[in-house]
Amino acid sequence: MHDASSTVTLLADLRRLRHDLAAIERRERHTLASISPAYSLSARNLLHVIAFHAANHPGLATALRERGLSSLEDCDAHLAASLAAVIRVVERLEGEATSSDLEPQGPSHHQSLELQTAHSQALFGPSAQLGTRVIMVTLPSEAADHPTLVAELVEAGMGLARINCAHDGPAIWQRVIEKVRRANAASGRSCRVAMDLAGPKLRTGPLPPANGVVDGRPRRDRYGRLLAPARLLAVPVSMESTAFAQETVLPILDEGWTGLEPGQRLRGRDGSGRWRELRVMEVGATGLRLSSHQRCRFTSGLRFAQEGGEGYLVVAPLPPLPAERVVRVGDRLRLTAAVSADLDAISCSCPEVFPFLRVGEPVVFDEGRIRAVVEAVGDEEVALRITEARPQGARLRSDKGINLPNSTLVMPSLTAKDVRDLEFAAAHADILNYSFVHSTADIEALHDQLARQGRERIGLVLKIETRRAFLNLPRLLLAAMGQDAPLGVMIARGDLAIECGWEALAEIQEEILRLCAAAHVPCIWATQVLDSMVRHGTPTRAEITDAAMGARAEALMLNKGPNLTATVHILHTIAHRVEAHLPDHRRHRDQWLSCSSFSNPSSQ
Numbered sequence: 001m002h003d004a005s006s007t008v009t010l011l012a013d014l015r016r017l018r019h020d021l022a023a024i025e026r027r028e029r030h031t032l033a034s035i036s037p038a039y040s041l042s043a044r045n046l047l048h049v050i051a052f053h054a055a056n057h058p059g060l061a062t063a064l065r066e067r068g069l070s071s072l073e074d075c076d077a078h079l080a081a082s083l084a085a086v087i088r089v090v091e092r093l094e095g096e097a098t099s100s101d102l103e104p105q106g107p108s109h110h111q112s113l114e115l116q117t118a119h120s121q122a123l124f125g126p127s128a129q130l131g132t133r134v135i136m137v138t139l140p141s142e143a144a145d146h147p148t149l150v151a152e153l154v155e156a157g158m159g160l161a162r163i164n165c166a167h168d169g170p171a172i173w174q175r176v177i178e179k180v181r182r183a184n185a186a187s188g189r190s191c192r193v194a195m196d197l198a199g200p201k202l203r204t205g206p207l208p209p210a211n212g213v214v215d216g217r218p219r220r221d222r223y224g225r226l227l228a229p230a231r232l233l234a235v236p237v238s239m240e241s242t243a244f245a246q247e248t249v250l251p252i253l254d255e256g257w258t259g260l261e262p263g264q265r266l267r268g269r270d271g272s273g274r275w276r277e278l279r280v281m282e283v284g285a286t287g288l289r290l291s292s293h294q295r296c297r298f299t300s301g302l303r304f305a306q307e308g309g310e311g312y313l314v315v316a317p318l319p320p321l322p323a324e325r326v327v328r329v330g331d332r333l334r335l336t337a338a339v340s341a342d343l344d345a346i347s348c349s350c351p352e353v354f355p356f357l358r359v360g361e362p363v364v365f366d367e368g369r370i371r372a373v374v375e376a377v378g379d380e381e382v383a384l385r386i387t388e389a390r391p392q393g394a395r396l397r398s399d400k401g402i403n404l405p406n407s408t409l410v411m412p413s414l415t416a417k418d419v420r421d422l423e424f425a426a427a428h429a430d431i432l433n434y435s436f437v438h439s440t441a442d443i444e445a446l447h448d449q450l451a452r453q454g455r456e457r458i459g460l461v462l463k464i465e466t467r468r469a470f471l472n473l474p475r476l477l478l479a480a481m482g483q484d485a486p487l488g489v490m491i492a493r494g495d496l497a498i499e500c501g502w503e504a505l506a507e508i509q510e511e512i513l514r515l516c517a518a519a520h521v522p523c524i525w526a527t528q529v530l531d532s533m534v535r536h537g538t539p540t541r542a543e544i545t546d547a548a549m550g551a552r553a554e555a556l557m558l559n560k561g562p563n564l565t566a567t568v569h570i571l572h573t574i575a576h577r578v579e580a581h582l583p584d585h586r587r588h589r590d591q592w593l594s595c596s597s598f599s600n601p602s603s604q
Contacts, residue, residue, distance in 0.1 A: 010063050011090045017055060018087065021080055021104040024051040031478055039481035041107045042115055042520040048079045048106055049518035050474055067093070076518040077116065080106030107520075115520040120554050123431065123459045123486035123522050125190040127159055133575040134555040135568055136160035136194065136524060141168050144175035152565045154183040154191045157572035160555065161191055162433070165421040166198035177428050192430040194461065197418040199435030200411055202402035204365065205347030206339055207325070212318025213271055214250050216296040229291040232278075237316045239286045247289070250298055251316035257288060260311040266290075268304035271297035278304055288313075326393040327370060327386045335363070335382040335402075345381070346396060354382055356409045362387075364403040368498050370394045405467060405499040413442040414449065422449055431459035433490060438468045440479040447483060457485050461524065465492035467499045470508060477519050489516050490557070493527040513552060525550035526557035530571055534561030539570065547571055551578035 024047045025032065035043040052072070061071035069089060075082035084103050107115060120128040128134050137158045143149050150161070161180045163173055177193050184191050216230035233247045236254045260266075266278040276296045282289040298315045305312045325346055327333060334344055337351035348354075354377060357363075363372045363384055371388035413436045414422075425432055426449075434446060450456050460480060464470055473489070480487050491512050497505045509525075516523040530547055533539035539547075550556045556575065558567055 007067075007090060007094050010060075010067075011087070011094055011096070013057055013060060014083065014087045014090060017052060017057065018080075018083055018103065020051045020055050021048045021083070021106075024048070025104055035478070035481045036484040038484050039487075039519075041111065042119075043478055043481050044104075045077070045079060045106045045112070046474060046477060046515070046519040048104060049076050049515070052079055052083075076514050077112035077520065078107050078109045079518070080104045081108045112520060116517075116522075119487065119520050120522040123461075123488045124159060124555065125192050125430075127190045128522070128554065133551050133553070133579065134159040135571055135575070136162050136526075136555050136557040137564060137568060138162045138164060138558065138560045139176055140560040140564075141172055143179065144168075144172040149565070150176070150179040151183040151186065153568055154180070154187050154189055156565050156568040158191055158568055159189075160194055160431070162194045162196065162557065163429075164196045164198070165418075165425065166196065166201065170424045173424060174428070192459075193428070194431035194433050194459075195421075195425040195429040196433040196463075197414070197421060197425070197435055199413050199418060199437075200350055200415050201435065202353065202404070203349040204396065204398050204400045204402060205349055207323030207346065207398045208339070208341050209320035210323045211299055212320050214248060214298040214315075214318060216248050216250070216292055216298065218293055218295065226293060229293050230296065231281075232290040232292070232296075233287060234290055234313060235287040250290070251318065252287075253314040253316050256312040256314065257283075259309075260288060260306065260313075264309065264311065265307045266304040266311075266313065267307055268302060270302065271299040276304075322397055324395045324397045327389055327396055328393045329386055329389050331386045331389075332375075333372060333384045333386060335384060337380045348402060351380070352411065353404065353407070353409055354379065356411075357382055357404065357407050361404065361406045364405060364498050365396055366394075366400040367494060368403075368502075370396055401495075403495065403498045405501075408468075412445060413437045413439075414445050419449060423453065426450060426453045426455040426458060429458070431461055431486070431488075433461045433463055435463050436465065436469070437462050437476060438466065439472060440475055443476060443479040456483060459486035459488070461488040461490050463490045463492050464512060465495035465499070467496075470496065470500065470512070473512065473515055477515070477521060481519075488522045488524060488554075490524040490526050491553070493525075495527075516553075522554035524555040524557055525553040527559075529556050529558055530567050531559065531561075533567045533570060534558060534563055537563045537566070539567075544574065547574045548578045551575045 025044065028047055032040070032043060061073050064071045064086065069086050070082055072079070072082055072086065080103065124134045135157050137153055137160070139150070139161055161176070163176055173195070180191055180193055216232050218230040219227040221227055231247045232250045234250045234252045234257065236257070237251055238254050260280050260283055262280050262282055264280045266280070267275060270276045276292060276294050278290045278292050278296070280288055281291050300315055300317045302315045303312060325333070325343065332344055333346065334342070336345050336347050337354070339347045357374050357377050359374050359376065361374045363374060364370070365372070369389075370386065372384035372386050374382055375385050376383035413434065434442070437443065446460070447456065450458060462476055462480065464473060469476065477487075477489075489512065491509050493505060493509060496508055500508055513523055529550060530539050530543050532543055547556065551574065556571060558564065558571065561567070
């Protein structure tokens with residue numbers, strides 16, 4: 001711990017840090033030699049920051065603050081220059097001559113701002129000025145044919161349109177991109193197109209479809225007293241009819257119902273096997289209206305016969321429902337390479353990962369809603385035991401994400417599908433979002449593919465969504481800086497939280513922001529930004545705070561939903577207000593202070 005009175009000790013520690021910064025430059029001289037000139041200063045500064053935070057210097061920041069000096073903790077974008085300035089001041093305090101040690105070279109504060117702005121504009125476009133946040137929007141498939149959605153989003157402030165190659169195909173992607181380009185021309189605004197390469201995303205495979213069901217449910221109060229019977233509109237398959245809002249449509253076969261009359265009753269067993277009674281309320285040319293005081297689950301082929309008569313109705317074939325497995329804590333589940341009808345099995349979209357799993361490692365499904373542990377590993381299946389699920393059981397459906405947070409997967413990030421999609425994306429997009437990038441070999445593989453297509457200068461965003469990618473981020477940045485192409489980083493917080501643990505997410509996203517600042521690389525704050533507003537029209541208080549915190553990044557990403565345009569408006573407003581309180585924007589902050597109770601006592 002530093003002694004506040006010992007300037008000599010402080011100066012020695014500062015000089016030791018300067019030596020560490022110079023030493024990492026020497027160790028990584030081959031790396032620095034491979035860096036593009038556009039990123040030379042940024043790569044050097046990134047190495048300085050890595051060396052600075054790797055050194056153990058407890059109490060240094062406090063000792064510097066006690067002397068009214070910069071603590072160096074907020075100087076990641078220009079560390080060597082700030083360290084040199086602090087050393088010169090401390091040398092004067094000690095009465096020493098300026099040290100003749102060779103100082104490591106890095107960007108000044110002014111240069112770091114210029115680099116950050118230049119790199120942001122190169123990636124996001126000319127509208128990405130210093131202090132201005134870009135809004136990235138994940139466009140739904142409907143945007144391809146919606147007459148006004150894309151234009152409305154661009155007008156609202158969308159600066160980056162995101163297309164996920166995991167969905168749809170070139171025909172829809174092409175129509176979406178054309179709408180973005182037309183909206184740009186019509187509005188005079190700049191909105192670039194980013195396309196996500198899907199990568200080796202692990203998902204649950206298809207399940208055999210479940211039998212269709214129509215659920216007729218009466219309304220009851222909290223005590224179970226009947227408020228209104230279940231109302232059903234039974235429609236023969238050969239006819240069409242429109243139900244009222246409170247009615248459920250029940251398809252029936254054409255036979256047996258025409259002789260029924262209002263007031264008559266029908267009895268039969270529903271899908272649960274229990275006897276149910278239906279009452280005929282109205283008979284028309286296109287069907288009949290029924291009611292029931294009991295909850296009825298109708299499945300294909302069920303027959304309900306008239307009491308004391310010959311009339312009847314038969315439920316027509318119903319469309320199948322998405323299949324699901326209900327799992328509870330302690331259940332055994334088999335993760336298989338092929339689709340299976342067994343109730344204790346579910347297939348995996350990428351069984352190539354099976355050999356990399358080990359007994360005792362966790363397996364996480366559906367964004368953390370279900371957790372399991374590996375009990376045995378085979379070539380064609382993995383035996384799991386469920387360790388976390390809702391008390392009443394959790395529903396596991398097809399196409400849900402699978403995460404292996406503690407497993408070491410030796411797989412390329414660029415899949416065969418990605419290579420096919422890259423042919424379109426490289427020709428039409430401005431930016432590629434690289435999913436599940438882990439290693440420098442992944443960066444080299446993508447650069448090789450782009451070189452074959454003559455698109456080495458296309459923008460590249462590294463999606464950091466796994467523990468391995470987070471730990472390798474400095475190396476990933478340095479590898480990408482070998483090309484003279486726009487570069488960015490996306491904090492994919494959903495997968496990161498599952499991979500690294502919810503409790504670690506806050507510090508992980510802070511560390512990624514810090515590394516991006518050190519490399520002068522723009523960062524995208526992603527996953528569930530204003531999610532409740534996008535889906536339901538109203539944000540939560542926590543989401544407003546999260547969006548405000550995310551405004552420290554150069555861009556924020558919204559996922560698709562029914563309220564996209566209104567959410568873009570709100571996010572643009574939040575980001576603009578937060579920007580006024582960030583460093584170098586004191587003039588706007590003073591407008592707040594002039595309205596505060598300190599300046600206007602009458603407002604108290």
